[in-house]
Amino acid sequence: MRFRFEVLVSLKDALLDPQGKAVQGALPRLGWSNVSEVRVGKHIALTVEADDETAATAQVQEMATRFLSNPVIEDFQVLEVEPAS
Amino acid sequence: MTEWKPRIGVVTFPGSLDDRDALRAATLMGGEPQTLWHGDADLGGVDAVILPGGFSYGDYLRTGAIARFATVMDAVGAFAEDGGPVLGICNGFQILCEAGLLPGALIRNRTLSFVCRWVNIRAERGLQTIAAGDVLPVPIKHGEGQFVASEAELDRIERDGLVAFRYCSPGGVVDDAFNPNGAARGIAGVRNDSGNVLGLMPHPEHAVDPDLGPTGGQSVFGWLFDAARARAASYA
Numbered sequence: 347m348r349f350r351f352e353v354l355v356s357l358k359d360a361l362l363d364p365q366g367k368a369v370q371g372a373l374p375r376l377g378w379s380n381v382s383e384v385r386v387g388k389h390i391a392l393t394v395e396a397d398d399e400t401a402a403t404a405q406v407q408e409m410a411t412r413f414l415s416n417p418v419i420e421d422f423q424v425l426e427v428e429p430a431s
Numbered sequence: 432m433t434e435w436k437p438r439i440g441v442v443t444f445p446g447s448l449d450d451r452d453a454l455r456a457a458t459l460m461g462g463e464p465q466t467l468w469h470g471d472a473d474l475g476g477v478d479a480v481i482l483p484g485g486f487s488y489g490d491y492l493r494t495g496a497i498a499r500f501a502t503v504m505d506a507v508g509a510f511a512e513d514g515g516p517v518l519g520i521c522n523g524f525q526i527l528c529e530a531g532l533l534p535g536a537l538i539r540n541r542t543l544s545f546v547c548r549w550v551n552i553r554a555e556r557g558l559q560t561i562a563a564g565d566v567l568p569v570p571i572k573h574g575e576g577q578f579v580a581s582e583a584e585l586d587r588i589e590r591d592g593l594v595a596f597r598y599c600s601p602g603g604v605v606d607d608a609f610n611p612n613g614a615a616r617g618i619a620g621v622r623n624d625s626g627n628v629l630g631l632m633p634h635p636e637h638a639v640d641p642d643l644g645p646t647g648g649q650s651v652f653g654w655l656f657d658a659a660r661a662r663a664a665s666y667a
Contacts, residue, residue: 357538361579362613364539388492413500416493416529418536419579 356387437659440477448485456636469501478659482523495525516658524630535580541613552596560653567647569633578614596620
């Protein structure tokens with residue numbers, strides 16, 4: 347079976363996010379001066395072929411831990427979207 | 432008897448840029464250069480390894496994140512584990528951090544801009560040819576050179592004496608004014624616990640030829656060569 351996932355990767359809250367800071371700095375120039383705590387992360391979408399949902403989820407968790415994110419600087423979240431057709 | 436020349440292997444990854452300069456610097460410093468390829472399964476018996484600067488795999492995902500899984504990195508990891516001297520420069524430093532061979536990580540510069548200029552770095556502890564307190568003029572050129580780690584990890588790195596270099600003034604004063612990328616505690620380079628793996632953002636390979644400017648990089652190569660010599664002697 348094929349399962350569709352999204353992995354969201356973000357810099358740890360304790361780290362200053364230079365990209366988020368730059369985006370936030372630009373917003374008031376466009377008239378939005380009420381925005382704070384902007385963080386820029388990564389969104390990785392992928393499809394996994396596996397026997398069942400548990401196996402697919404476990405594999406994506408491991409991929410996210412070992413490769414898709416760096417635990418020294420980043421947190422991640424795995425979202426299963428829907429079984430892929 | 433001819434003088435022993437350390438064989439210095441320089442790994443080329445897809446997107447490496449400074450491999451040629453590293454090979455040239457190794458030659459200028461009296462070593463025997465040896466090209467290595469990211470797909471190599473062994474290191475061909477070299478005495479030391481350099482992971483050069485550049486943008487391996489386009490810096491996709493994270494700097495060094497894909498290169499650390501290159502075939503050659505298994506051999507580099509085993510070599511480092513066995514006490515073999517490994518020097519990571521710029522992207523090579525990022526790869527070593529991703530591989531877990533060095534602590535911390537490198538993220539985008541505080542300023543968001545790519546920095547390309549000469550800086551000074553202060554040696555924080557003696558490394559064979561480099562005395563603690565030595566100030567080395569060396570160039571930097573990177574967009575993602577901000578060294579970071581958790582506060583607890585930074586404390587451990589400091590406590591265990593793993594900080595190799597900090598950005599400083601020409602006179603050796605460490606201050607945020609001389610920090611080009613926002614690196615935590617001004618850290619420009621770190622070593623591993625056993626002291627045989629060293630990584631730094633500045634480029635020592637661009638600072639070895641007196642005809643081309645300051646030669647702050649010479650003592651970094653001196654460290655690598657001495658470590659290679661000591662290891663070869665222990666096997667003799």
